[in-house]
Amino acid sequence: MKRVAILILALAILLPCGVALTPSTAKAESMYIIPDSNTRELSYEEIWEYRYDTLLYAFNEILARHGYKFETGSNCYNWFTQMPWYKPNASENSKNHSESYNKTTKLEWTNINKIKEVRRIMRENKDYNNKGKGMPIPPAQNINKPRGFEYVELQANQKFAVYTAPSASAYRANNGKAAVSTNGAIYALGWENGWMLMLYEANAVNQYRIGYIEGSKIRGKKPALGQLYWDGYTVDVLETVALTDDPALTGKSLMTLPAGSQVTYLSTMYNTDAWDYVETTLNGQTIRGFVPNGCLSGGGVDMTEEDAMVGDG
Secondary structure (H helix, E strand, O other): OOOOOOOOOOOOOOOOOOOOOOOOOOOOOOOOOOOOOOOOOOOHHHHOOEOHHHHHHHHHHHHHOOOOOOOOOOHHHHHHOOOOOOOOOOOOEOOEOHHHHHHOOHHHHHHHHHHHHHHHHHHHHOOOOOOOEOOOOOOOOOOOOOOOOEEOOOOOOOEEEOEOOOOOOOOOHHHHOOEEEOOOOEEEEEEEOOEEEEEEEEHHHOEEEEEEEEHHHOOOOOOOOOEOOOOOEEEEEOOOEEEEOOOOOOOOEEEEEOOOOEEEEEEEEEOOOEEEEEEEEEOOEEEEEEEEOOOEOOOHHHOOHHHHHOOOO
C-alpha cells in the first residue's frame, strides 16, 4: 500500500454527500499597502499618490514586517493584526522596539523617512490628498481553509498560472486562466514533484481555490514545506456529486462526477467539514478536486495511520 497522505488532524462535522458549504462573499485581498517597500527605494512621486492617513500605515507596514509590536487597540494594531504575515516580536513592548529596529534595513529606513517627510509636508500645507490612494480591502478572515494550509510569504509582484494537478498539461480553472498574485494571501500545504499545493483567493469570482503552482517559476526564497504523499487507489462514486476546487468557501463545481464512475482517491482533508481529495480526467486533462466525504466507496475518513502503514514494509 502506498504511504498515507499527510494527516491533517482535526475533528470534522461531516456533510451529507453532495451538500456544499453555504456560499458567502469574499473580498479581494491586498496583503500590503506597498508590497515591495522592503525591496526597492520608493520615489517621492509615488508616495504623493497616497492619502495622508494611508501613509501612516504604509511606513508602519515596513516595521510590522519585522514584528514591531503596536499598542493594543491602536489603529496600527487593529490593522496589522488582520494580516496573516504579521507576527509581533514577543520580546518587544511599547518602550522597547530594538528587535524590529535592528532587523530594518538601510533601504527600509530610507523609505520610512521619505514617507514621514511627505506626511509632514501634507500637514504643514493642510493638504491631506483626500482623493489619493486609500487603504486596501483587508484580508478575508473567516475562510474555512482546510487544516494544514499555512500562510506563506512570497516575493511581491509575481503572478503564476494555477493548475488543479501538478502539471502544466493539467486542467486549469477559470476557462484556462486561473492565476494567483503574490500580493494576495497564499496558504500552502506542501510540494509534489516541484509543484506547490496552495490555497488562494480568486479575486474576480469571489471564491477561494486550491491548486498547484510551478516551483521553478517562483522568484526569491521558496517556502520550506514538506513533500506530499497520496494514497492513490481507485474508488467508486456512490452518488452523483460536484467536484470543486473550493472547499474553503463556495463549493463551486468544476465538473459533475456521475454515480458509478471511478476516481483516484488521494486523501481526506478537514476544515469544519471533511472533504475527499480525488483525481480524475476532464476532456482528456488530469483534474483534481474535492467532494464531501461520504460520496465514495472506501473513503479515507475511517483510515487510521496504523492501518495505512500495514504492509509498507
